[in-house]
Amino acid sequence: MFHDNSGSSNGHYRVGQQREGRPRRGRGGTGGGFRASHYSQQSQERSPIPPCTEYDKAYFQAYSDIAIHEEMIKDHVRTSTYRAAIMRYQDSIAGKVVMDVGCGTGILAIFCALAGARRVYAIDASDIAFQASEIVKSNNLSDRIIVLHGRVEDVNVEEMVDVIISEWMGYLLLYETMLPSVIFARDKWLKPGGLIMPSHATLYMAPVTHSVRYRESIDFWRDVYGIDMTAMLSLAKQCAFEEPCVETISGENVMTWPSAVMRVDCYAVLAEELESITAKYKFISMLQAPLHGFAFWFDVEFDGPQNVPSNEHIHTLGASSDIILHPNNKNKKRLKSNEAIVLSTAPEDDPTHWQQTIIYFYDPIEVKQDQIIQGSITLSQSKENARFLNIRLEYSSGGRSFVKETVMR
Numbered sequence: 001m002f003h004d005n006s007g008s009s010n011g012h013y014r015v016g017q018q019r020e021g022r023p024r025r026g027r028g029g030t031g032g033g034f035r036a037s038h039y040s041q042q043s044q045e046r047s048p049i050p051p052c053t054e055y056d057k058a059y060f061q062a063y064s065d066i067a068i069h070e071e072m073i074k075d076h077v078r079t080s081t082y083r084a085a086i087m088r089y090q091d092s093i094a095g096k097v098v099m100d101v102g103c104g105t106g107i108l109a110i111f112c113a114l115a116g117a118r119r120v121y122a123i124d125a126s127d128i129a130f131q132a133s134e135i136v137k138s139n140n141l142s143d144r145i146i147v148l149h150g151r152v153e154d155v156n157v158e159e160m161v162d163v164i165i166s167e168w169m170g171y172l173l174l175y176e177t178m179l180p181s182v183i184f185a186r187d188k189w190l191k192p193g194g195l196i197m198p199s200h201a202t203l204y205m206a207p208v209t210h211s212v213r214y215r216e217s218i219d220f221w222r223d224v225y226g227i228d229m230t231a232m233l234s235l236a237k238q239c240a241f242e243e244p245c246v247e248t249i250s251g252e253n254v255m256t257w258p259s260a261v262m263r264v265d266c267y268a269v270l271a272e273e274l275e276s277i278t279a280k281y282k283f284i285s286m287l288q289a290p291l292h293g294f295a296f297w298f299d300v301e302f303d304g305p306q307n308v309p310s311n312e313h314i315h316t317l318g319a320s321s322d323i324i325l326h327p328n329n330k331n332k333k334r335l336k337s338n339e340a341i342v343l344s345t346a347p348e349d350d351p352t353h354w355q356q357t358i359i360y361f362y363d364p365i366e367v368k369q370d371q372i373i374q375g376s377i378t379l380s381q382s383k384e385n386a387r388f389l390n391i392r393l394e395y396s397s398g399g400r401s402f403v404k405e406t407v408m409r
């Protein structure tokens with residue numbers, strides 16, 4: 001079944017350029033204490049429908065490109081972890097009503113239907129919804145999957161749902177700012193005691209040394225066929241390192257155990273809590289090496305339904321973020337209640353299309369073993385385009401302090 005259920009203008013609107021790779025997103029906050037609240041309370045004071053901006057239209061247009069969906073679906077870690085989680089919670093899905101927020105090609109909606117869902121609302125504002133509808137038909141699932149073409153904020157669904165599933169994570173976790181749409185759906189349609197997949201997300205950071213990268217991009221200009229091109233150095237640093245870099249690093253680049261920047265409880269987080277997040281960190285270097293910047297990655301967990309409201313729904317680990325995770329903290333092996341399924345994008349885990357995000361300094365800092373590296377990180381939604389992420393990184397080590405401000409756009 002296919003409904004062009006778009007709001008005023010987002011359905012077939014074509015704005016902006018097609019771009020390769022996954023679109024990027026963002027919002028930020030004030031670290032420290034997040035307010036606690038529960039979705040069943042929030043549903044009574046639901047947020048107004050946010051406007052669909054020209055940036056949003058360009059964002060949805062980017063998702064009509066097949067390349068993005070191919071990249072995501074071919075990311076076996078991502079797609080098979082979602083499928084494993086659906087099968088783990090089959091008892092909560094079979095015979096139930098599911099909403100897939102941002103269904104893309106419909107793959108997660110179809111997994112849910114195959115797990116026995118009675119009805120699945122598969123919602124996407126991008127034109128990829130047309131293909132999703134065809135895919136649903138050709139798999140003979142039109143009687144159970146309803147594809148709605150429109151923003152989740154605008155579509156009309158006339159029943160409450162038992163399960164909300166969504167793959168909303170952007171680079172640096174928050175980039176793309178899709179989580180507020182999942183929150184909107186949760187507050188409007190999720191039944192009390194319903195299931196959200198994934199249930200929790202954690203963003204990590206760690207200091208990195210990466211001499212090879214620095215040599216290839218920067219030191220290269222010092223001697224080019226015997227010619228002194230050091231005049232290029234400042235331009236090279238700006239071009240290579242002004243913005244966050246999405247690339248794969250290895251465990252050998254990481255100088256300490258990581259620190260958790262924030263942990264989000266998808267059952268409870270409020271959209272405004274994601275607007276600006278500040279966390280403090282403190283690392284003790286395990287190596288003597290040049291510090292080239294910081295790497296960021298995230299994981300998401302698939303825990304079961306939360307029946308008991310908790311007051312601990314979202315934390316920046318800001319005030320207490322000198323939490324240094326235990327050595328060998330392999331995320332997948334972390335002890336969680338009921339051994340939650342974890343989708344990890346950590347450098348020591350199997351690679352994903354998210355890779356890691358690195359914020360490089362223009363100049364490395366020499367760090368000795370056991371030297372303290374500390375400071376704070378602020379991630380804020382850009383005022384220019386809510387899907388961009390403003391990043392302010394304060395860092396100090398060996399008595400010197402620095403600030404790096406950058407935008408992930």
Ligand SMILES: C[S@@+](CC[C@H](N)C(=O)[O-])C[C@H]1O[C@@H](n2cnc3c(N)ncnc32)[C@H](O)[C@@H]1O
Nearest residue numbers: 063102103104123124125126150151152167181
């Ligand atoms: C990361 S993709 C995931 C696609 C698919 N669920 C999958 O796993 O392959 C996110 C999708 O959500 C859609 N999306 C993002 N925000 C949305 C919103 N507010 N309403 C409807 N669709 C949205 C995008 O157009 C995109 O197709």
